[in-house]
Amino acid sequence: MDFLKGIIPRDYQQKIFETCSKKNCLVVLPTGLGKTIIAFLVIAEILPKKILFLAPTKPLVMQHYESCKKFLKIDENKIIMLSGSILPKKRKKLFQEAIISISTPQTIKNDLENELYNLDGFGLVIFDEMHKAVENYAYVEIAKRFNKLILGLTASPGSRKKKINQIFENLKIKNVES
Numbered sequence: 001m002d003f004l005k006g007i008i009p010r011d012y013q014q015k016i017f018e019t020c021s022k023k024n025c026l027v028v029l030p031t032g033l034g035k036t037i038i039a040f041l042v043i044a045e046i047l048p049k050k051i052l053f054l055a056p057t058k059p060l061v062m063q064h065y066e067s068c069k070k071f072l073k074i075d076e077n078k079i080i081m082l083s084g085s086i087l088p089k090k091r092k093k094l095f096q097e098a099i100i101s102i103s104t105p106q107t108i109k110n111d112l113e114n115e116l117y118n119l120d121g122f123g124l125v126i127f128d129e130m131h132k133a134v135e136n137y138a139y140v141e142i143a144k145r146f147n148k149l150i151l152g153l154t155a156s157p158g159s160r161k162k163k164i165n166q167i168f169e170n171l172k173i174k175n176v177e178s
Contacts, residue, residue, distance in 0.1 A: 003044040003073050007037055016177040017041035024171065026130060026152040028178040035153040036064070039126050040071050042151055043100070047074065049123030052146075053102045054139065056129050058083065064128070065102045074099055082107050092116045105138035112145055124149045131157050133170045140170045 009017065013034050016027060021042050029035050043051050053068070055061045061081055068079045078099040082091050084107050095101055095117045101108075105127075111117060119125070125142065130152030133139035143150065152171050157164050167173070 003047045004040060005071060005073050007040055007071055009037060009041055010034065013038050013041065017045075019175055019177055020151055021045045021149075023174045024150040024152075025175045025177055026154070026157065026168070026171070026173045028154055028157055028176060031155045035155075036067060039128075039151060039153060040067070042124060042149075043068075043072065043126075046123040046149065047072075048099065050098070050121050051100045052108065052119065052122055052125045052142075053100060054105045054108065054125065054127050054142065055102070056104060056132055058104065060128060061102050061104055068100055068102065072100070082111075084110070088114070088116055105142055109138035109141045112142065119146050122146065122148060124151065126150075127152045127171060128154075130154050130171060131167060133167045134163060143171045 016038050019025060020027065020038060027035050027038055053064050055064055065079065065081045069076050080094045080098040080101055082094060082101055082103040091111060125146050127133060127139050130139065131154045133143065150171055152173060157167065
């Protein structure tokens with residue numbers, strides 16, 4: 001936990017982290033109960049390996065970017081946000097040099113399909129709002145290309161068993177913590 005600053009986890013967060021740092025997990029907690037804190041505990045465990053933190057909207061990407069700078073003890077220049085508005089050549093350079101890359105999944109999916117870079121060397125991918133990992137959503141393709149630790153976060157995985165099972169399969173989830 002040498003990479004954390006200013007986080008004192010609650011007992012339940014610590015317990016969930018202990019499981020999520022060992023196998024692919026989905027964390028289902030209501031908004032405000034600290035899913036992101038659990039993510040930072042897992043990130044700190046995986047560092048200095050590279051981390052990909054995905055969120056479905058630009059505001060969430062920005063929020064995670066600011067939180068990474070606030071709660072992680074690493075060079076802020078090694079924490080980057082990627083978007084399609086950055087030229088591909090520059091995105092490739094940023095992605096290769098970063099320790100933590102934060103992005104919407106569509107940008108990463110497109111770059112992987114265009115072979116701009118790959119996920120070799122990454123130890124963790126975090127899928128925020130992971131309930132979106134169905135059908136052709138970009139999360140599905142990214143998870144197919146990754147075979148290390150996966151952490152899914154959501155306040156609501158959905159109520160249809162078929163959809164939940166599809167999400168578990170798509171993200172290779174082995175355990176649910178709530």
